[in-house]
Amino acid sequence: MKTVFKIENLDLFYGEFQALKNISLEIEKNQVTALIGPSGCGKSTFLRCLNRMNDLIESCKIMGDVAYHDENVYDRDYDVIGLRTKVGMVFQNPNPFPMSIYDNIAYGPRCQGIKDKKRLDEIVHTSLEKAALIDEVKDRLNDSAMGLSGGQQQRLCIARAIAMEPEVILMDEPTSALDPIATLKIEELMNDLKKDYTIVIVTHSMQQAARISDKTAFFLMGELIEVDSTDTIFTQPKNQKTEDYITGRFG
Amino acid sequence: MSNKRKRIDLLYQGLTYFASSIAVIALSMIFIYVFRNGSDLLDFGLLVNDYHAEYYNADIEGNITYSTTPAPDGLEDNMYYSDKWGIAFEDTENREGKNVIRVVYIAEDSPMRDLNDKNNETSDTFGIEEGNIVTAIKFDDKASALPIYGAEHMINELDASDDFREIVFTSLGGGIRGSIISTLYVIGMSLLFSLPIGVFTAIYLNEFAPKNRVTNTLRSMVEVLTGVPSIIFGLMGLAVFVPLTVRYTSATSGNLISGSLTLGVILLPVIIRATEESLKVVPDALRNASLALGANHTQTTFKVVLPNALPGIMTATLLAIGRIIGESAALIFAIGTAVKDDISIFGKSTTLAVHIWSLMTDEPANIELASTIAVVILLIVLILNISVKLISMRYRKRYE
Ligand SMILES: Nc1ncnc2c1ncn2[C@@H]1O[C@H](COP(=O)(O)OP(=O)(O)O)[C@@H](O)[C@H]1O
Ligand SMILES: [Mg+2]
Numbered sequence: 001m002k003t004v005f006k007i008e009n010l011d012l013f014y015g016e017f018q019a020l021k022n023i024s025l026e027i028e029k030n031q032v033t034a035l036i037g038p039s040g041c042g043k044s045t046f047l048r049c050l051n052r053m054n055d056l057i058e059s060c061k062i063m064g065d066v067a068y069h070d071e072n073v074y075d076r077d078y079d080v081i082g083l084r085t086k087v088g089m090v091f092q093n094p095n096p097f098p099m100s101i102y103d104n105i106a107y108g109p110r111c112q113g114i115k116d117k118k119r120l121d122e123i124v125h126t127s128l129e130k131a132a133l134i135d136e137v138k139d140r141l142n143d144s145a146m147g148l149s150g151g152q153q154q155r156l157c158i159a160r161a162i163a164m165e166p167e168v169i170l171m172d173e174p175t176s177a178l179d180p181i182a183t184l185k186i187e188e189l190m191n192d193l194k195k196d197y198t199i200v201i202v203t204h205s206m207q208q209a210a211r212i213s214d215k216t217a218f219f220l221m222g223e224l225i226e227v228d229s230t231d232t233i234f235t236q237p238k239n240q241k242t243e244d245y246i247t248g249r250f251g
Numbered sequence: 252m253s254n255k256r257k258r259i260d261l262l263y264q265g266l267t268y269f270a271s272s273i274a275v276i277a278l279s280m281i282f283i284y285v286f287r288n289g290s291d292l293l294d295f296g297l298l299v300n301d302y303h304a305e306y307y308n309a310d311i312e313g314n315i316t317y318s319t320t321p322a323p324d325g326l327e328d329n330m331y332y333s334d335k336w337g338i339a340f341e342d343t344e345n346r347e348g349k350n351v352i353r354v355v356y357i358a359e360d361s362p363m364r365d366l367n368d369k370n371n372e373t374s375d376t377f378g379i380e381e382g383n384i385v386t387a388i389k390f391d392d393k394a395s396a397l398p399i400y401g402a403e404h405m406i407n408e409l410d411a412s413d414d415f416r417e418i419v420f421t422s423l424g425g426g427i428r429g430s431i432i433s434t435l436y437v438i439g440m441s442l443l444f445s446l447p448i449g450v451f452t453a454i455y456l457n458e459f460a461p462k463n464r465v466t467n468t469l470r471s472m473v474e475v476l477t478g479v480p481s482i483i484f485g486l487m488g489l490a491v492f493v494p495l496t497v498r499y500t501s502a503t504s505g506n507l508i509s510g511s512l513t514l515g516v517i518l519l520p521v522i523i524r525a526t527e528e529s530l531k532v533v534p535d536a537l538r539n540a541s542l543a544l545g546a547n548h549t550q551t552t553f554k555v556v557l558p559n560a561l562p563g564i565m566t567a568t569l570l571a572i573g574r575i576i577g578e579s580a581a582l583i584f585a586i587g588t589a590v591k592d593d594i595s596i597f598g599k600s601t602t603l604a605v606h607i608w609s610l611m612t613d614e615p616a617n618i619e620l621a622s623t624i625a626v627v628i629l630l631i632v633l634i635l636n637i638s639v640k641l642i643s644m645r646y647r648k649r650y651e
Contacts, residue, residue, distance in 0.1 A: 051543060053539065053542070053543060056461070056538075056539070056542070081545050081547055082545075084542065084543055084545040085545035088543065088544070089543035091539065091540065091543075093536060095534075095536040095537060095539070095540045096536075096540075097537060097540065097541070097555055098558075098559060099558075107288065107544060107546070107554070108544035108545060108546070109543065111541075111545060111546040111547075111550050111554070112545065121259075156492065157540070160540075160544065161543075161544070163546060164545060232362070
């Protein structure tokens, strides 16, 4: 199996506070990797290392290796923009731009200099198709994205990420702001998407991790306690803390 | 204990009622005063007429064909008509409050429509027009008919004569077209200067500038500038912009450009702050979404952040226009106080607010016309405020 991300000895500080402690982890191609753990354990922080969104936080200092296809993304002259076009991100709260549905999806490609109307039309359509949103919005592509429901907005954000033709999609609790039905739709969607994309998903819900992921990593207080195939983690965890967490004894 | 609490609550409540009623009373008194004094003169003519009356001396040449049109319907008691000359006069007051005789009607076939302009012999279509003020009709064989004797006397004198030597009349004057146009020019030019600079400065401060002491100092300097009285900016305009424009343009003293630049400087801090406020409220979630899609900082700023701040910037602009319309202190220095009808951006001129100032420093003060201009200003401000509301409402509908 091909490794997409290889993280080695990653330490991360917010000022004095160490949020990630010596993390080593590999992300495999076309797999869904779930990051679980109680809140504040550093899941989002870890996820943001993969597309360098932590750069925006001034107090944040990083040590160690985050290798994307064998290149450390934290090298001084690494092409961050290029990284972010290959590694897309979906946030916890749906955050469509206050523009039309079409413009939302065309935004990324346009920023990369794609202007050809036909090409953009095509990108918008295939992205919406892949995000299972096309039927709901095909007659109102020029309406504001703000008029969509929460679940639709989140699928739009997924479509927006897909429009960049990324290799990896990072998702930070993408369903925590959604109702159960919308959540179900997104989970179905993720099952489709893993054929074409490598997905790293932070989730609060162990059921969700169990349902959709191939590999699960359990974080606790900035440490990576255990990582294994999802089946193993949920049936025979090696670490006592993992077992306590998945059996609901804390967290 | 609880009784005491209740009394204190009541006292506080009472204070808020009291304060708000004083505010309401003060505001309504201003409105009532201005409207009572100013509404009489308010008409369309005022807005489109020249301020300075044009003088005409005219006589009538050749064979006169008298009018045959009977008196029109609807002539009021103070209006008098001459069948023979086909013209009606009325006693009225001009915009300065002086008693004058005004032409209220001219028949189609009136000989008064075809006069000879003594000051401009070449003009062949010249005549007296409705709304003109007649200051004298001079006859060969008798004393001149003058306004002090009233419209009835003048029309009788005219009716009794077959000819006259000269008629002297003026346009109505007292209009504020020039001041309105100057105000529009000043609005346009000062925004042209301050809006782009202000908006881009705000973008720099909020989106690009490193978060350090230099930036913060810059920001507090902007804040201080907002509180500086405009008359100080006016002095600066006089000291800097007037000489500058005099040197490099055809201007000879205070002019519209130096005034607009001065106002532009006054507006800069206002626009910078309002824009910064509206940039600050753009959610970081949108910035992150854009960056995560591989957009760079500049693209994020101009494609996502700025459009989202636009309604705030619009509001700032409209408030700035309100400020321009109301400003007088600074402009008295930087533009001058001359009321002009032919507006040139290099020439002296005056905005509506300064026009009020000039009228009130005249001897005697023309309170009526000043109040009328005040009404016009109030109406403009009112319209602006409503537009601000409409814009923000429409925007909210679109994006919520
Ligand atoms: N921008 C930040 N500045 C300082 N501390 C932060 C910041 N973001 C997160 N943290 C801290 O880092 C720890 C991990 O946070 P986070 O990665 O958001 O956890 P999780 O996503 O697992 O809930 C928390 O203790 C949190 O308080
Ligand atoms: Mg989180």
